[in-house]
Amino acid sequence: DIQMTQSPSSLSASVGDRVxxxxxxxxxxSVYLNWYQQKPGKAPNLLIFGASSLQSGVPSKxxxxxxxxxxxxxxxxxxxxxxxxYYCQQSYRTPHTFGQGTKLKIK
Amino acid sequence: xxxxxxxxxxxxxxxGSLRLSCAASGFTFSxxxxxWVRQAPGKGLEWVGRARNKGNRYTTEYAASVKGRFTVxxxxxxxxxxxxxxxxxTEDTAVYYCVxxxxxxxxxxxxxxxxxMVTVAS
Numbered sequence: 243d244i245q246m247t248q249s250p251s252s253l254s255a256s257v258g259d260r261v262x263x264x265x266x267x268x269x270x271x272s273v274y275l276n277w278y279q280q281k282p283g284k285a286p287n288l289l290i291f292g293a294s295s296l297q298s299g300v301p302s303k304x305x306x307x308x309x310x311x312x313x314x315x316x317x318x319x320x321x322x323x324x325x326x327x328y329y330c331q332q333s334y335r336t337p338h339t340f341g342q343g344t345k346l347k348i349k
Numbered sequence: 350x351x352x353x354x355x356x357x358x359x360x361x362x363x364x365g366s367l368r369l370s371c372a373a374s375g376f377t378f379s380x381x382x383x384x385w386v387r388q389a390p391g392k393g394l395e396w397v398g399r400a401r402n403k404g405n406r407y408t409t410e411y412a413a414s415v416k417g418r419f420t421v422x423x424x425x426x427x428x429x430x431x432x433x434x435x436x437x438x439t440e441d442t443a444v445y446y447c448v449x450x451x452x453x454x455x456x457x458x459x460x461x462x463x464x465x466m467v468t469v470a471s
Contacts, residue, residue, distance in 0.1 A: 243413075276457040278394075285446055285464055286394065291457035329394055333456035337412045338384075340394040 244268050244332050248341035256349045260318040263344045265330035267311045274334035277306055277315045280343075281326045289328075290315065322348050351375040351460040353447045358465030361437055365469070369432040371447030371462055379403060382450035383423060383430040384458065387443035387467075397421075397445070400430055415441075437469045 245268035255261045265275065273293035278286040288297045290306035293313055303318045317324055325348045330341040357369040371383070382405075385397040398411040398421040409421050420433040430447060444464040451459030 274455055276455065278458070280394075285461035286458075287461070288451070288457055288459050291451070291453045291459075292455040295453065295455075297457075297459065331394070331396075331458075336396070336399065336410045338396045338456065340396070343393045 243337055244271060244335060244339055246330055246332055246339050246341040248328075248330055248344050250344060251342065252345040252347070254347045254349055255320055257320055257322065259320045260316065261320065261346065263315045263317075263328055263330075263346075265308075265313045265315070265341050267313075267332055267334075270310045271332045271334035273309055274332055275306070275308060275313045276331045276333055277304075278329045278331065279326045280329065286329065317346075320348055324348060351449065353449065353460055353462035355445065355447050355462040355465040358445065358467045360468045360470065362471050363437060363439055363469055365437050366433070366435045367437065367467060369434070369445055369447075369465060369467070371430045371432075373428045373430070373447075373449070376449070376460075378428040379425040381452075382456075383421075384448045384450055385421060385430075385432050386446045386448055386458065386461075387441075388446070388464075389440075389443045392443075395443075398432070399450075434467070437467075439469050441467065442469045443467060 275293045277290040280286040327343045400421045400423045418436045423430045447462040448458040449460040
């Protein structure tokens with residue numbers, strides 16, 4: 243199975259900041275990397291697919307990049323509603339494994 | 350509007366069985382792969398299984414942790430996908446989400462149900 247490792251596991255940032263979350267795959271996955279946001283008690287929501295394509299309806303403050311094994315999710319101009327857990331997921335090969343999640347807290 | 354509504358969760362004893370259902374609406378169900386993803390309490394997301402569409406001969410795939418115990422099936426005439434779970438273990442306790450595999454070509458999960466809780470305990 244392809245292992246996905248996110249860093250950091252948690253972070254705290256202020257309103258207006260920009261943050262970057264990293265995801266590393268245990269083997270190359272081309273651009274088959276997706277990012278999800280999950281708020282407490284809710285289902286996850288797709289933010290980015292194909293490493294860098296913004297899902298319809300998702301604000302442009304979210305952006306993704308990367309290829310191969312190393313990927314990043316950047317969130318700019320943080321607002322209180324961005325407080326959530328963020329997951330990466332590889333869809334290159336089944337099982338479609340997720341990273342362990344990054345919990346973002348807004349100070 | 351795409352909607353996925355799961356049902357069938359509940360409390361079951363170890364070794365027992367349960368069948369989850371997911372009713373879909375708002376899109377051409379038969380075109381899409383449909384997957385199940387679960388999340389144990391306080392834990393991360395785990396992909397469980399997939400039901401491909403007619404064009405891919407309705408083939409299925411499973412995570413190693415559930416293979417041989419869980420079966421994903423679909424009924425396109427009813428816009429529904431199912432997860433039959435047998436020989437349940439305490440570690441199967443989780444919220445189970447029905448998800449739609451989107452049309453992007455990257456197998457991203459672009460729509461999720463609200464989830465249904467399965468508790469395996471004696």
